[in-house]
Amino acid sequence: MKRIIAILLTLLMLVSLAGCGSQKDSSGKNNSDPGNKATPTPGSDNPVSPTPGGGNGKAYTPAEIEAAIARVIGDGYNATVDVPTEEMYSCALYDADFSRIESYVAKLTLVPSVQQDQVVIATTKDAAYADELVKLYNKEYERSVMYAKQYPMEPHKLSRARIYKIGNTVMYIIAGRSPEQGMDDTACINLADAEYKKIDDLIRELYGYLPDNLLVEPEPDETAEPKASMNTGDIPFDEELPFDEELPSDEGQAVPEIPGDNGTDVPFFQGC
Numbered sequence: 001m002k003r004i005i006a007i008l009l010t011l012l013m014l015v016s017l018a019g020c021g022s023q024k025d026s027s028g029k030n031n032s033d034p035g036n037k038a039t040p041t042p043g044s045d046n047p048v049s050p051t052p053g054g055g056n057g058k059a060y061t062p063a064e065i066e067a068a069i070a071r072v073i074g075d076g077y078n079a080t081v082d083v084p085t086e087e088m089y090s091c092a093l094y095d096a097d098f099s100r101i102e103s104y105v106a107k108l109t110l111v112p113s114v115q116q117d118q119v120v121i122a123t124t125k126d127a128a129y130a131d132e133l134v135k136l137y138n139k140e141y142e143r144s145v146m147y148a149k150q151y152p153m154e155p156h157k158l159s160r161a162r163i164y165k166i167g168n169t170v171m172y173i174i175a176g177r178s179p180e181q182g183m184d185d186t187a188c189i190n191l192a193d194a195e196y197k198k199i200d201d202l203i204r205e206l207y208g209y210l211p212d213n214l215l216v217e218p219e220p221d222e223t224a225e226p227k228a229s230m231n232t233g234d235i236p237f238d239e240e241l242p243f244d245e246e247l248p249s250d251e252g253q254a255v256p257e258i259p260g261d262n263g264t265d266v267p268f269f270q271g272c
Contacts, residue, residue, distance in 0.1 A: 060206060062105040062121035062169065068206065069119060069175060072198045076177025078117035079107035092120040092140035092172040100129040102168075113151075116144050116158050120172040130168045134214050137163045137172040142218045144174070154178060156192035162199065163214040166207055173199060 060068075070077045083091045083106040091106045098104075104122035109115040120137070124130045141161055148158055162173040176195025179188045204210045 058207060059167070060169075062103055062123055065121050065169070065171065065206070066105045066107060066119050068202055069173065069199055072202045073175055073177065073195065076195070077175060078109040078115050078178065079119040079175055081108050081110050082106065083108055091118060092137045093122065094136070094140065096122070096133065096136055097129070100125050114153060115178060116148070116154065116174055117176075118144075118172065118174045121169065123169045125168070127168055130165055130170050133170040134163060134165055137170065138214075138216045140172065141215060145218050154188075154192075156189050157195070160192050160196050161215055162196065164203060164211045165214060166203075166211055171203075175199065 070079075083093075088094055088096065088106070090112070091108060093104065093106055102123045102125050104120070107119045109117040118140075120140075122133055124133060141163070144158060144161075148155060157176050157178075158174060162171065164171040164173070176192060176199075179191055183191070200210055
């Protein structure tokens with residue numbers, strides 16, 4: 001009898017141990033395994049923390065968004081230089097209140113005198129300041145347009161700039177592959193459209209929708225005076241000298257002395 005009881009107790013212990021060792025979730029993965037935690041990446045199906053106003057409830061850091069833009073543009077991505085804190089005046093975060101910004105990334109091109117590529121993305125601590133950043137970004141765009149009027153460069157890329165706001169994240173994007181030498185205007189337009197389509201498709205992939213472009217085109221400066229043109233005669237001269245009028249002759253007039261030449265007369269240079 002004792003032997004039977006001992007066998008029964010042994011069987012009960014084995015069943016109990018087997019049950020404790022097989023506790024898994026419905027997916028077949030052990031709940032206590034730390035290696036199964038997903039790390040969210042832009043464009044993936046991994047879960048991410050929600051953000052107010054996000055199309056899919058997904059949130060990405062500014063650095064993740066910028067890296068994804070660089071990836072879809074590829075070798076033609078020019079905004080590769082991080083803007084130092086002391087040089088924020090050179091980008092769209094000029095005059096920004098960084099105490100109200102949670103995180104940001106600011107990238108310029110290596111040759112800003114030739115290319116206007118700029119990718120600035122910031123996540124604010126409150127929704128109200130996100131709206132302020134939109135205004136700051138449009139001020140930066142206005143400065144870029146004014147610069148381009150003096151030094152035209154890649155106008156089609158500049159005119160298609162994007163300002164997107166999703167939740168508290170605000171993006172300022174001037175990016176894309178630069179035209180090759182010799183490309184005509186139509187080819188440059190097609191190139192700019194194709195590059196920005198890559199960016200728009202990416203934003204739609206990340207958030208599930210494409211937000212409105214909040215870019216504001218600057219008003220034309222109507223107060224600027226037109227430049228005089230010697231060729232077209234747009235602005236006539238106040239006084240015109242008739243061609244048939246004889247010019248006064250200098251013959252017989254004394255050549256003025258140059259002070260400090262010890263009284264030596266020096267004739268004027270008769271250049272061509």
